[in-house]
Amino acid sequence: MLTPVTPTIRSRPVYAPLEPRPGRLHLMVADGEGADALIELLAKANNRSEILSSAHVIYAPGPNGTDRSDVLKALGLRQFFRAPTIPALLPRLVRVLADAHMGTQFYLAGTEGLIGQAEREIMATGFPMGAIQKEHRGSTVRRVQCVHCKGITENVATDPFKCSHCGLNLFVRDHYSRRIAAFQGVNIDAEDPGQVPEPVVRFK
Amino acid sequence: MSLDFKPGAFDFFRDETFRESFTYRNSNPLRFPFPFDRDDYMYSVNMEPHVPGRKGTAFEHILDVDEHYVAEMIDRAKVLADDPLRCQSLPHMTLAGWDLLELIMEAKARDYPQWFSLTKNGNRWHWVNRPLGIEQSFTFLDESTLPYGPFEYITRQTQGDFSLQDERDNDLWMDAGMITSQADWSLDFDIGMSFMEWHAPVPLAHEKGVFDRALKFLLKLQHGAPVRRFNWTMTVNPLLDTAPETYPKWGPTKTTLTQENLGAKQHLRVELQSLYRLPRSNAIAFDIRCYLCSFEQIVTVPKWARRLHRVVRDLPDELAAYKGFLRNRPAMVEWLSKYDDGAPTSPGWWPDD
């Protein structure tokens, strides 16, 4: 099922279940449980075999270790690629985009880190952001940018957390930047140095 | 840090600082654009035509150049030297940058001929900025003839933060900005966002439909018919650069207020915001001009003293929290109450003559 989000700040992305749309190439980028969203998408399609024969899936295991490569491979896709991690997956996506044509449908599924970073590469071509389908599945850990040092901490689970670059104690805002593909982290004890609340696990 | 201009003329322009020693002052508080036209405040689509207004006020010209000009430009140069990410322009915004450069140079040369001049010979332009000691010949629309991109070049010489919004898909996208005197928001984080996305953190206004109506209005903004609005917040010390980036540095000053120092330290921060449709790029320029005035200077105007007390006292908690002064509100109200005798105030923001 689509991971429900209750946005407190309206820049926080919201997601919708993937829907089959007409296209000559179906480019699907997913990680972890995102594989299930692709499988459900195909199950919904009344032209399943047509989509399969023009589908290119680029996949990485999730941050929690979920790896559904075998299931995806068995679907009979035109092209399948498994990368060990998201950073290893992105160059492949960039290469595919370099000679993709209009008429390509984009489907992104999985963690927000994967969705955000893939979306950023697609938008860089001038393709309209509003036409990229996105479904959040699986882990809710966040990619957070420290607004002070600009370093990005991956897989943030607690709030507050310690910036992995500058060491400041940051609270996690729902304010989200597509350009950076990250949420915003702001120093929690700036006004009262040292008064840092106990971290709670907010993202799993 | 070395400046790439030579400020000289401190006869009219004050030699003052917005950091460390904080020597910033207003010679004439009556020039301050007091933003409250009534005794309470709530967000609204408060926009009016940006036309030249009363002589001797911040409204006399569309781009106000005041006694703080040179000091503000020195402050901006320092901020940029520390953090160049405060000025960014996405690649497709260069033409909008030229549009803004033209708008500013033409307005300044027209309204302040004693300080600025612009001579054109076709696309060969010659610009003189006497207060900053700058003289520049360049080719309009040719980036290679300026020391910075057109947007950065002109906004390093203009008071006020600026952002440039590209219009696409019935929305506005903040795709360039020179942001060094902001009320706690990050250009580096917000650049590339849509109107609703960059306004996302604002409380209450979305629910009231303020942003829906404001966006609809702006999408129809026409070249030649700029508009303006006010925004305001509170700042401890006359600090222009209250950026989230440096919050750990300036945040602690919020805890230093006492009844004795509050009048001098606490400043009302007013943003006179103006919006222009740019002709060649079809983008919209947003000028966020920041004015600071200490509480002790504001209360020299009796009407403003009464009104500021009432506005601060009655502001909804959500707004006081968002504007970052919830913790200091009781102290501010206590201090201001001494200047409010309960007498009625006249409508409008002008002081009673």
Added chain:
Amino acid sequence: MSGGAKLRVRVDSVTPVNDLIKRFRFVALDGSDLPAFSGGAHTVVEMDDHGTRRLNPYSLMSSPADRSAYEISVRRDDQGRGGSLFMHRHVTPGMEMTLSYPVNLFPLDTRARKHLMIAGGIGITPFLAQIAQLDQFGGRFELHYAARSRVLGAYMDRLTAAHPSQVHCYFDEENQAIDLSRLLATQPIGTHLYVCGPKGMINWVLSSAEAMGWPRLALHHEEFLAPGTGLPFEVQLAASGKTITVGTTQSLLEAMEAAGVDAPYLCRGGACGQCETNVHKCDGKILHRDHWLSPEEHAANAKIMPCVSRFEGKTLVIDR
């Protein structure tokens, strides 16, 4: 002020382009530079047609870099309400006229990797300015331009001379048609498509592209609606307390203006949304002809766009 800022201009020249099209060149009355504009912008030309005020939008076709003059091309429409006929028959060099400041409802998306332009007939005019803009600032484009015949293919010569490999012309008379499915299948990702021309062509291009998986956000079109003619009808203006009759060749907006009611507008072609007006009471049928309101809003009959829409029925009360 309704309609926004205005420009006083003098007609500098009138040039016949072919049997149907004339080109008009305007310079500022005081000889100064005109405001710069962006490719795709239009201006609303005000005409005093022997006592009848007509305001028609026309795309600016001159180079946006040239501030010495504006140029528009007007196709004569013998069946129309008379604006184009007035331009053709009565506008002569030396005449003084009023134009609106340029407004752009058909801008290029400057982030696009490539611009694919499709024009039909007089729909070529916004592309002339856009191509001039791309020429100056760079940007990859390709133009496919269809006209009825070689004689009616306005500006084809200058376009093909300047951009031999980017401009492709087609003539109905010679049974040539744009190979749309090939064209739509071969564009690099990040291409934006722009179409301007007759309604049938716009619909054909947009629906084909969508069927081939092009996102709507990458598809741009411009079509100015003429207000059209219709049966006369009566309208009550609640705010000004007047009741007016809209004539056969008049728009509701024009009828309000003739009655001295200052109503907002920009494009006068159902595209910009500026004239949107609340309906207090509607006993009958609003003939919605705008592109602005959504189908749901059209069905609700709570809003009307007076620049193009009309009414049939007993009572219409609007908030003006």
